[in-house]
Amino acid sequence: MEVDMSADEVLMEIQKLSKQLGELNKKKIKKSHPRLMKNALYYFSDWQHAVDKSIF
Numbered sequence: 001m002e003v004d005m006s007a008d009e010v011l012m013e014i015q016k017l018s019k020q021l022g023e024l025n026k027k028k029i030k031k032s033h034p035r036l037m038k039n040a041l042y043y044f045s046d047w048q049h050a051v052d053k054s055i056f
Contacts, residue, residue, distance in 0.1 A: 005039040014040065014054040024051050 005013070013036050018024055026047040030037045037047065044050035 003039050003042045004035070007043040010036065010039050010043055010050060011054040014051055018051070018054070 013033075014024065017029070017033070017036075024047075026037075029047070040047060040050040044053060
C-alpha cells in the first residue's frame with residue numbers, strides 16, 4: 001500500500017472533517033474520502049483509533 005500523507009496530515013484532516021461534519025462515520029468517510037481512510041488505516045490500527053488520536 002502506498003501512502004501519500006503523513007500521520008500528522010491524517011490527524012489534521014480528521015480534525016478538520018470532524019469540525020465540518022460532526023460524527024465521522026467510517027462507512028461514509030470511506031466513500032467520500034477514500035485517500036484519508038487508506039492513509040489512516042496505514043498509520044493506525046483502525047479508523048476509530050485514528051479518530052480518537054486526532055481528538056487528544
